[in-house]
Amino acid sequence: MEIIKVKQLTKHYGETAVLKGIDLTIHQGEVFGFVGHNGAGKSTLIHILTGIINKNAGSFEILGSPANQLNQVKKRIGVMPDISNLYDNMKDIDFLRYMGELVGDNGSKKQYLSLMKSIGLAGSERKKIKSYSFGMKKKISIAQALLGNPELIILDEPTSGIDPESAINIRNLIAKLQEQGKTIFLTSHNLDEIDKISDRVGILSDGIITELGTPRQLKEESEEGINIAVRTKPTLQKEQIKTLSKKIKVDIKCIAIKREYTLLQVSSDDDMPALSKALIDSNMHLYEMKVEHRSLEDVFMKA
Numbered sequence: 576m577e578i579i580k581v582k583q584l585t586k587h588y589g590e591t592a593v594l595k596g597i598d599l600t601i602h603q604g605e606v607f608g609f610v611g612h613n614g615a616g617k618s619t620l621i622h623i624l625t626g627i628i629n630k631n632a633g634s635f636e637i638l639g640s641p642a643n644q645l646n647q648v649k650k651r652i653g654v655m656p657d658i659s660n661l662y663d664n665m666k667d668i669d670f671l672r673y674m675g676e677l678v679g680d681n682g683s684k685k686q687y688l689s690l691m692k693s694i695g696l697a698g699s700e701r702k703k704i705k706s707y708s709f710g711m712k713k714k715i716s717i718a719q720a721l722l723g724n725p726e727l728i729i730l731d732e733p734t735s736g737i738d739p740e741s742a743i744n745i746r747n748l749i750a751k752l753q754e755q756g757k758t759i760f761l762t763s764h765n766l767d768e769i770d771k772i773s774d775r776v777g778i779l780s781d782g783i784i785t786e787l788g789t790p791r792q793l794k795e796e797s798e799e800g801i802n803i804a805v806r807t808k809p810t811l812q813k814e815q816i817k818t819l820s821k822k823i824k825v826d827i828k829c830i831a832i833k834r835e836y837t838l839l840q841v842s843s844d845d846d847m848p849a850l851s852k853a854l855i856d857s858n859m860h861l862y863e864m865k866v867e868h869r870s871l872e873d874v875f876m877k878a
């Protein structure tokens with residue numbers, strides 16, 4: 576089932592075109608990671624999809640409702656608000672109860688406390704939001720997005736500014752929500768995190784989605800050769816690589832030398848046996864040799 580369907584959507588602010596034709600379909604139960612540089616237009620798309628601002632052209636449907644009938648499905652969508660929109664003078668638990676009532680969530684105090692605990696806010700209950708740190712405000716805004724048991728949860732940078740343990744809790748929470756059949760649309764600048772938790776990733780660049788696929792597909796598509804990290808003593812230097820390359824008749828590129836590691840590139844893993852033998856036959860002491868797979872960061876940098 577299609578939860579989000581966007582076709583040729585555009586948005587400009589004055590003369591500046593930010594979204595230049597977005598096509599995107601997100602299915603039920605997916606965790607979709609949406610990434611892009613600062614100012615790429617990720618929040619702009621979220622604001623359009625949630626009815627905060629209007630698109631200029633194109634169309635979209637959310638939970639089967641077209642853009643002009645978003646009100647019909649708003650209660651089924653949980654959106655993490657910007658932390659500047661939280662009611663600072665309210666106590667956290669009262670805030671959740673109040674926001675919950677607005678979406679028909681009449682949970683008990685125990686349920687709200689349990690929600691706070693699940694996102695790492697145990698022990699802070701009954702504090703006024705204005706006394707919260709930045710990270711705590713992010714957490715309570717994630718809690719707000721979960722009120723009313725929404726089917727689609729939209730999280731804009733849920734883990735930025737959050738301590739590592741809480742970020743892990745939030746990732747675990749996202750996995751649990753997915754197990755319950757929820758669809759999660761999230762943005763993050765932490766590409767390792769996106770790689771870990773997303774079923775599919777979209778990279779927004781210059782107003783369009785330039786890369787779309789599973790993290791694995793994107794990483795494999797970007798592979799041009801095999802990168803091999805070699806740790807030797809002494810550290811392998813560029814001149815020695817040239818000599819080795821000639822000796823074994825394998826094209827070996829030196830990508831980088833970082834401390835005791837030398838990062839090499841060969842065209843295929845069939846070149847590895849010859850390379851390891853040549854290293855052992857030379858006077859190098861070979862401590863480690865491992866294939867370094869591309870990361871989403873590499874894909875992102877090329878997008």
Ligand SMILES: Nc1ncnc2c1ncn2[C@@H]1O[C@H](COP(=O)(O)OP(=O)(O)OP(=O)(O)O)[C@@H](O)[C@H]1O
Pocket residue numbers: 588593611612613614615616617618619620
């Ligand atoms: N209300 C507005 N009026 C004019 N320009 C705007 C407005 N809102 C956003 N922009 C501009 O649109 C572009 C996209 O902004 P947006 O916040 O969507 O990017 P983003 O990808 O979410 O960035 P970040 O990763 O930094 O959060 C930016 O250049 C921003 O300055």
